[in-house]
Amino acid sequence: MIEKNDTIYAIRARNVSKTFYVTEDSHNTVKQRLFNIFNSPKQKKVEALKPLTLDIEKGECIGLLGRNGCGKSTLIKVLAGVYPTDTGQLTINGSTMLMNLGVGMSHELTARENIYVSSSVLGLKIKEIDLLFDTIVDFAEIREFVDTKTKFFSSGMLARLGFSIAVNAGADVMFLDEIFAVGDMKFQEKAIKIFESSWIEGKTVILVSHSMEVIRNYCKRAAFMKNGELKFLGPVEEAIRMYTEDNH
Amino acid sequence: MITRIVRDWIGRSNKTERLWLMAKIEFKLRYYENKLGLLWALIKPVSDIVIYYVAFEMIMKQGVPNFVSFLFIGLIMWNFFVESTTGTIQLLNTKKYLYEYTNMNKIEIYISTLLSNCIGFFFNFLMFTIYYHFIDKGVMAYSWTAFYFIPIFLNLLVMSLAFSLILSNIYIIAKDITQVWIVITGLGFWLSPILFRLEKFREALPGLDYINPISGIIINARNVLLYQQAPDWKLFFFGWVYAGILLAIGLFLLNKLGSKAAEKL
Secondary structure, three states, X not given: OEEOOOOOEEEEEEEEEEEEEEEOOOOOOHHHHHHOXXXXXXXXXXXXXXEEXXXXXXXXXXXXXXXXXXXXXXXXXXXXXXOOOOEEEEEEOOOEEEEOOOOOOOOOOEHHHHHHHHHHHOOOOHHXXXXXXXXXXXXXXXXHHOOOEHHHOOHHHHHHHHHHHHHHHOOOEEEEEOHHHOOOHHHHHHHHHHHHOHHHOOOEEEEEOOOHHHHHHHOOEEEEEEOOEEEEEEEHHHHHHHHHHHOO | OHHHHHHHHHHOOHHHHHHHHHHHHHHHHHHOOOOOOOHHHHHHHHHHHHHHHHHHHHHOOOOOOXXXXXXXXHHHHHHHHHHHHHOOOOHHHHOHHHHOOEOOOOHHHHHHHHHHHHHHHHHXXXXXXXXXXXXXXXXXXXOHHHHHHHHHHXXXXXXXXXXXXXXXXXXXXOOOHHHHHHHHHHHHHHOOOOOOOHHHHHHHOOOHHHHOHXXXXXXXXXXXXXXXXXXXXXXXXXHHHHHHHHHHHHHHHHHHOHHHHHHHO
């Protein structure tokens, strides 16, 4: 159940959990479903997220640590309202945006169209996008390709465009999943510069990263996850210690 | 859920602009990326009219007065319904990029796609009106009854949205719903009064104008535009009840199945 409320919290989660049922036999056609009404497919239960409770205040930057497959990506998709929760209550205050390789973009649209659609989805009005348009294009360094379909873009160009839209259009709550791990050195430097500018101030950010340095520099609190369980949420140094121990 | 959506829309004024922006882009993608552009929207009903005119008027001699106008309005309404349903079955898959990264309300994706279909429909409707008034012979011009076409078209729009919601959400759990729907719409086309004189249709298949939800809409569109009559009120209200019930089912499925689209598709 997802609700929206005006509080000091950007996100409040109470006993939120997520389980995936992975079917071994694919019953995904009308025929298969009709012929197997009394023979339900074998399902494997994967507890991606065990019941957890957390509060994230508006304007906080929280780091999320954990080894691969520990449930970080599932957690941010649940908190962003992209995946529905199986149990508990989730309150999201405002628009959310998830960013890994890029924000949601269609490869059939041009960069210009993607900028307008994505920024509009993030809550901006057309006039506001008109004002931001040149900044987004220049930051992404795609001026010559602004009317080219993004399916012809390199992965680096896509990453730059996605990051530029995210940085300039933004959302109330932003989930940044390993954004420092993509792109070339110049792009990574640019991403770090953005984080070191005043951009991050006042924004609610949940930052997923394997880089201790990034978490240490930009986050006030950090969470540590293991096997789908939120083991710790508190001071950054303690979360880093737990994560480092888990890696040895 | 509906009150929440309406409240949300009023509260956040960029939603109307966004719907229009997405509808325009969708329309451009469909028609302006090929040489003939918007003409493609007209080519389908015109080619159908030629085929059915030869079969039903020249060979079978049904004797329907102004058969081309009779067919034209029936076909553009039917094609709108088919495009808005068959064309949107995979909507949650093709437009995944819109809701995979944000908590955007999925109903907006459906409405913008239907809006884009409406642009094509209005172009065809304009062509029909020109043909009916300036080319077809022995017809009566539109009268005040033509205003009834607005609620009739809205009925078609809501019905299309309802089927689109139902089909695209079933697609999440049963991928071959596309083929099943093609068979159903094929049957629906022949079991409707699009091609046949209404009296003959009712005599041969009594009650079918109530079973096929699009039949009543087409019958009433012809009544108000071609025959300057008021709609058949029983069919009119029946159509709206049909649309209301189907829309409720569609929204229920969107809530139940559609919420899992990001993880299932």
